[in-house]
Amino acid sequence: MSRVPERPQPPDRFADILEERSRALGLALPAPAARLFAHYLAELDVWRRRFNLTGQLGSEDLADHALESIPASPPEVIARGARVVDIGSGAGFPAIPLAILRPDAGFTLFEPTGKKTTFLLHLARELPLVNVRVQPRRIEESRGETFHVATVRGVGSLGRHLGNAGFLAPDGRLLAWTTDAGELARALTRFRLVDEIPIPGSDRKRIAAFERVSAG
Numbered sequence: 001m002s003r004v005p006e007r008p009q010p011p012d013r014f015a016d017i018l019e020e021r022s023r024a025l026g027l028a029l030p031a032p033a034a035r036l037f038a039h040y041l042a043e044l045d046v047w048r049r050r051f052n053l054t055g056q057l058g059s060e061d062l063a064d065h066a067l068e069s070i071p072a073s074p075p076e077v078i079a080r081g082a083r084v085v086d087i088g089s090g091a092g093f094p095a096i097p098l099a100i101l102r103p104d105a106g107f108t109l110f111e112p113t114g115k116k117t118t119f120l121l122h123l124a125r126e127l128p129l130v131n132v133r134v135q136p137r138r139i140e141e142s143r144g145e146t147f148h149v150a151t152v153r154g155v156g157s158l159g160r161h162l163g164n165a166g167f168l169a170p171d172g173r174l175l176a177w178t179t180d181a182g183e184l185a186r187a188l189t190r191f192r193l194v195d196e197i198p199i200p201g202s203d204r205k206r207i208a209a210f211e212r213v214s215a216g
Contacts (some may be wrong), residue, residue, distance in 0.1 A: 001056070001057065001058060001061055002057075002058025002059060002060040002061050003058045004056055004057065004058050004059075005045075005058070005059060008042065008045040008046045008049065009041075009042060009045050009059050010042055011035075011038040011039050011041075011042040012038070013042075013059070014037070014038040014041040014042050014045075014059065014062075014063065015034060015035065015038040017059055017060055017063045018034055018037055018038060018041075018063050018066070018067070019034065021060065021063045021064060021067060022034075022067055024201070025064075025067060025200040025201045026200055027067055027070050027200055028070075029067070029070065033100050033101055036100045036127055037063075037066050037097060037100060039126075039127055040066070040092065040096055040097070040100070040123060040127060041059075041062050041063060041066060043122070043123060043126060044062060044091055044092065044119075045059070045062065047119050047122075048091065051115040051116070051119070053090065053091040053115075053116065053119060054091050064201070065093045066093065066096075066097045067097075068093075068094065068177065068199050068205065069093065069094035069097035069098050069101070070097070070101065071197045071198070071199060071200070071207055072094065072098060072151070072175050072197065072207050073097075073098055073101040073102055077175070077197070077207075077209070078098070078102060078105055078148075078149050078175075079148065079149075080104050080105070081104055081105060082105045082106075082147075082148040082149050083105070083106050083108070083146075083147045083148050083149075084098070084105055084106065084107045084108070084147060084148065084149045084150070084151060085107075085108045085109075085110060085139065085142070085145075085147040085149070085150050085151070085167060086107060086108070086109045086110065086150075086151045086152070087110055087139045087150060087151070087152040087161065087162075088110065088111060088139075088152065088153075088154070088161070089109035089110065089111040089116070089120055089134075090111065090113075090116055090153075090154065091116070091119070092109075092119075092120060092123060093153055093154075093177075094151055094153055094177060095107050095109050095132070095151060096120075096123060096129070096132070098151065099129050099131055099132045100127075100129065102131075103130075103131055104131075105131065106131050106133070107129075107131055107132050107133070108133045108134075108135060108145070108147065109132065109133070109134045109135065110135045110137060110138060110139045110142070111134065111135070111136065112136065112137050112138045114136070117134060117136040120132075120134045121134050138161070139161055139162070139167060140161065140163060142166075142167040145167060146166075146167060146168065146169050146172075147167055147168060147169065147172060148168075148169055148171075148172050148173075149172060149173055149174075149175060150162075150165075150167070150168055150172065150173075150174045150175070151174075151175045151176075151177075152174070152175070152176050152177070153176070153177035154177070158176070158184070158187065158188065159187045159188055159189070162174075162188065162190070162191075164190060165190055165191070165212055168212055170212065170214075171211075171212075172211075172212060173194075173209055173210060173211050173212075174188075174191055174209070174210040174211075174212075175207055175208070175209055175210075176207070176208045176210065177199075177205070177206075177207055177208075178205075178206055178207075178208050179204040179205055179206070180204075181193060181196050181206050181208035184208055185208070185210070188210060189213075190212060190213050191210035191211065191212060191213060192210060192211050192212075192213050193208060193209070193210055194209050194210065194211050195208075195209035196208055196209070197209065
């Protein structure tokens with residue numbers, strides 16, 4: 001883990017880090033998206049010093065977290081025009097990078113913690129991201145909305161939060177960033193593991209893709 005710099009890093013510095021890390025990981029990050037990634041991470045670097053948004057992650061760690069969203073961005077993973085819900089969005093991983101990469105898709109971010117919600121609302125205005133909507137509540141309070149894809153990273157007791165997954169369309173899928181897809185599959189009894197997408201640069205990290213299991 002890299003060290004947290006004494007001062008917030010500007011977008012230009014994050015642009016350099018992203019270029020270096022994406023090249024090392026063999027990931028393609030288009031120039032327009034790279035500029036927005038750098039802007040996002042610079043804003044996060046400022047805000048996390050006021051509130052506990054990321055813990056003690058260094059600048060390179062933040063860049064890696066953002067880049068780990070890229071393998072889920074192709075249309076064969078998230079279909080064009082999809083409605084995507086991000087569960088427990090926190091500091092914005094993976095939803096903000098995905099929203100940058102996929103302006104054709106709509107992203108609804110569920111985050112119940114007030115300070116984190118305030119940060120996410122600020123980001124959506126600042127970047128700006130017109131395809132992002134922030135909901136200051138838990139996914140359990142989705143109020144009848146349905147989505148094609150759900151994304152989640154770092155949410156404990158995931159099975160309890162998902163419940164019967166009524167917020168997902170019948171053919172919807174769940175994308176979970178994890179280091180143990182098998183353990184997660186055993187916990188999510190209403191879902192079937194259909195794919196594991198490797199995350200470059202890691203032997204353990206995967207994006208586990210699940211489909212809902214029919215109630216019948």
